[in-house]
Amino acid sequence: MPTLPRLLGSLAFIAAAVWLGLSLLLYVLQERYVYFPDRHITATPADAGLPFEAVTLTTADRVRLHGWFLPAGPEQPTLLFLHGNAGNISHRLDSLRLFHRLGLNVFIFDYRGYGRSGGRPSEQGTYRDALAVWHYLTEQRGIPAARIVLFGRSLGGAVAVWLAERTRPAALILESTFTSVRDLAARYYPWLPVSLLTRIRYPSLVRIGGLHLPVLIVHSRDDEIIPYEHALRLFEAAPAPKRLLTLHGGHNDAFLVSGAVYRDGLAGFLRTCGPR
Numbered sequence: 001m002p003t004l005p006r007l008l009g010s011l012a013f014i015a016a017a018v019w020l021g022l023s024l025l026l027y028v029l030q031e032r033y034v035y036f037p038d039r040h041i042t043a044t045p046a047d048a049g050l051p052f053e054a055v056t057l058t059t060a061d062r063v064r065l066h067g068w069f070l071p072a073g074p075e076q077p078t079l080l081f082l083h084g085n086a087g088n089i090s091h092r093l094d095s096l097r098l099f100h101r102l103g104l105n106v107f108i109f110d111y112r113g114y115g116r117s118g119g120r121p122s123e124q125g126t127y128r129d130a131l132a133v134w135h136y137l138t139e140q141r142g143i144p145a146a147r148i149v150l151f152g153r154s155l156g157g158a159v160a161v162w163l164a165e166r167t168r169p170a171a172l173i174l175e176s177t178f179t180s181v182r183d184l185a186a187r188y189y190p191w192l193p194v195s196l197l198t199r200i201r202y203p204s205l206v207r208i209g210g211l212h213l214p215v216l217i218v219h220s221r222d223d224e225i226i227p228y229e230h231a232l233r234l235f236e237a238a239p240a241p242k243r244l245l246t247l248h249g250g251h252n253d254a255f256l257v258s259g260a261v262y263r264d265g266l267a268g269f270l271r272t273c274g275p276r
Contacts, residue, residue: 034155034181034200035121036086037114045070048093050100055109057140059132063125066116067109067133069141070100077170077275078137079149081108082130082156082163084176088115094256095153102267104149109133111159123200126155130163146170147275152177154226154251158202164211170275172211173266175218176251178230179205187227209237214273218265220247220254243269 045052045068053069068089079099083092089108099106111129112119119125137143148169152160157177164172178184180203185194208215215238219231228246235244245265249257256262 030197030199031121034085035113037111037121038087038091039115041088041090041115043090043093044068045093045096048097050093050096055107055136057132057136059112059128061128063112063119063129064117065109065112065129065132067107068096070096070106070108072100072103072105076103076105077147077149077270078105078107078143079151080133080137080160080169081106082150082152082159083108083110084154084156090115098255098263099151102263102270104270105143107133107137123202126159127162130159131166134163134167149173149270149274151175154178155202158204161204161207161211162202164213165207169213171214171216171270171273173216173218173269174204174234176220176223176226176254177204177234178202178226179233183230184226205233205237208234209239211239214269215239215242216245216266216269216273217242218245218247218255218262220249220251220258222248223251223254225251241273243273245269 050070053071055067055069057065057067059065081092081095083089088110092108096106096108109129110117111121112125113121137148138145145168149171150160150164150169151173152158153175154177157174160172160174181200182194182198185198217231217235217238219228221228231244235242245262247254247258247262
């Protein structure tokens with residue numbers, strides 16, 4: 001019969017093996033914990049009564065991307081919509097309808113691996129995708145950079161911050177986004193050495209302080225996935241001019257639950273800080 005010290009030693013060995021195994025899984029399979037693409041397009045803007053043009057473009061590393069351009073008028077600002085880490089563009093029709101009602105041209109696209117876009121998702125891949133779309137809008141469609149507003153929701157907020165560092169849009173809107181993947185991982189896996197394991201970084205908190213454009217940060221106090229604290233830290237780090245719009249509702253529905261507060265907050269920001 002094993003003695004207590006031997007039993008405790010065996011349990012400690014098992015616990016260490018489990019901890020090491022989980023750490024290895026998180027490191028090797030990290031993309032599966034971050035990206036949740038859906039290949040099936042369930043609807044188009046036409047199903048929401050919105051005019052649109054299907055667009056296919058190619059990135060610098062030759063990945064074909066699929067997106068939609070929703071026109072509001074040649075004199076209207078254009079909102080470049082960078083969506084979150086799950087689903088695809090067909091799951092964003094409520095937002096597209098709202099932005100159209102605000103009088104915005106909208107371009108929304110799927111990152112590589114999502115919807116009808118080719119390839120597989122990765123951090124560097126999302127950056128390349130966003131830059132390719134920027135070049136498409138400014139060069140092929142001839143839209144002035146000063147007439148483009150970057151809008152990033154959740155994961156898309158991190159991509160939007162990266163793109164804002166390298167381009168000169170009129171303004172930046174970050175909705176329900178995080179300070180970094182490392183910070184978010186520490187919340188969900190506090191027992192793992194996430195600082196050593198995190199290959200996918202999206203370090204928005206580090207980057208946002210170097211931006212030189214108006215910033216609106218939108219977040220719900222009730223967000224069950226990305227805590228409101230992330231918005232406060234991003235807002236503190238962002239240079240002026242900046243605004244913080246606080247919503248209520250969950251991570252995926254706060255913009256709907258908050259209704260007029262959300263709509264009027266965006267409209268007020270665009271009116272005073274957006275394209276001229």
